[in-house]
Amino acid sequence: MTDPLVIFDVALALAIVALAVAALSVRDLFAMIVLFVVFGLLSALAWVRLSAPDVALAEAAIGAGVTGALLLKTLHHLRYVSGTLGQQAAYGVTPLTPVPIGVTLANAIFCGLITLGLAVAYLGAPAAGPGFDALVAEAMPRSGVDHPVTGVLLNFRAYDTLMEVVVLLAAVVAVWQIERGVSDAPAPVLGEVWQGFARLALPATVVVGTYLLWVGAEAPGGAFQGGAVLAAVGLLLLLTRAYVPQPTHRGIARGAFVLGTGVFALVALLVASGGRVAFEYPLEHAKTLILLIEGMVTISIAVTLAALFHGREPVAQTKGGRDDT
Amino acid sequence: MNTFLSLTLIALLLSILAGLIRVFRGPAPAERMLAAQLFGTAAVAILLVLSQLMQMPALLDVAMVFALLAAVTLVGFVVLASRGVR
Known part of the structure; x- marks a missing residue:
């Protein structure tokens, strides 16, 4: 019989990926923030399952507390203070102002470089072994x-x-x-x-x-x-x-x-x-x-x-x- | 006993996944927010069970931080959702 804990782990991993996709694809900006907060919450549980309570603790403190409030404040600022998103569209499907293609491109390049760096670091690390524990x-x-x-x-x-x-x-x-x-x-x-x-x-x-x-x-x-x-x-x-x-x-x-x-x-x-x-x-x-x-x-x-x-x-x-x- | 605890974990995770429907469908922001708040409670429960199951008392600290800080997002929501306030 399979260990039920394996089922928990697989369900958790799938839920995290699904939440990441949902947070990126949902149209409502407020829903996006809530999904991101939930994403952080499940990530903290994933760190726990990876036996990394230190990272889980940081994720819990920053993800559950600071990030959510910071994002809510940003949305509030965009809607009611700077008026970037318009006063009328509050809490509905918010029409997004188009981002200049250059900004999108620069973002894509930076994200690509980070991914590339991670890939290089991952492939460069020894595939198996004791690591630095000893x-x-x-x-x-x-x-x-x-x-x-x-x-x-x-x-x-x-x-x-x-x-x-x-x-x-x-x-x-x-x-x-x-x-x-x-x-x-x-x-x-x-x-x-x-x-x-x-x-x-x-x-x-x-x-x-x-x-x-x-x-x-x-x-x-x-x-x-x-x-x-x-x-x-x-x-x-x-x-x-x-x-x-x-x-x-x-x-x-x-x-x-x-x-x-x-x-x-x-x-x-x-x-x-x-x-x-x-x-x-x-x-x-x-x-x-x-x-x-x-x-x-x-x-x-x-x-x-x-x-x-x-x-x-x-x-x-x-x-x-x-x-x- | 461990099997029982693992099954409890799965039930708790399923309760979070079921609550996600409310986050997706809304429609009011308060509904989405309160669903996320309930996840915080479920996460605390999951951490308490895991601390027993994985023999990791440090997880109790993580649960404590979750329990304390989940409310910060909620206070932020209540204050920032009222429009006139800057």
Whole structure:
């Protein structure tokens, strides 16, 4: 008799492919977003079945929380703020403005290059074999942490992780270059349900985000997962206008954006100045340094994601002022 | 016992797939959104069963994150679907 778990796996895999096709082909933009969120949810389950709980945790935090809200905000912006999609066509079949052929072509070329790169990487990898498991397991006692994934991300391959943090920083710099301004729209009336939800969910979310950061040293978790969960706190505060970004808060925000990258790079430089290779942490301080980097990166990720969700640099607009240039 | 848990998993996954009909057909955004929210609950249940079946206690954390964050999308929907608000 076949293991029923195999049936579950096959059904899950088929459902993910079907959802991907559906999300790309459905006409209604709102349905597209919902399908994409469900796609992320099933992907997280697939990562679990592949015994990769770290990736599942990241997918759950980013897919279930941040991405859905980000896409909803984008759709809202297109419909009601920038008016790109027209006010009249709300929630029906939305007529899409035709995309210039050059943009489509450029997108196709970039996607093709990424696919090509993945194919090259896949074909170049050894077809079978133990992979790097043995190497990592052997080096773990020198990493300062007990969880192999954290050991690889923050110690053995810390350079890659630094680059990922820089990507987020670059994204928020680009967004703040493109759009500026403050909104004086009134707070949405959400009533008692929201109040009750906020009282229960916000403290719990803060605790869970911090817990994920801390537990990353010995179990699945870490800076990206914790940061994404904490970003959800920022999202909720922004959505309900419990916090409205002010021009005077830009300095603090900028500091938070750079904090992760800065501390990460600084630790690398200090380690390198002691006659070692950058990121070759001295063993007796390894855990402290890793936790320091992870803590700062978590703050950066949470603030950056929330700022990306808000989408505008809060600058007081003066009519015809220099901000218009 | 494992067979029973596996069958439970299949039933839960089928409940998600059945709910997809509502996501496709809508017609109102709220219907699509609430269907997706129910999937979040089903996913939590699947993760709890899987943590038992795969002997992976870390999956409880994943379930916790799902349970906490599914509501963020919903709050986003409620706030952003009301038109005047920016």
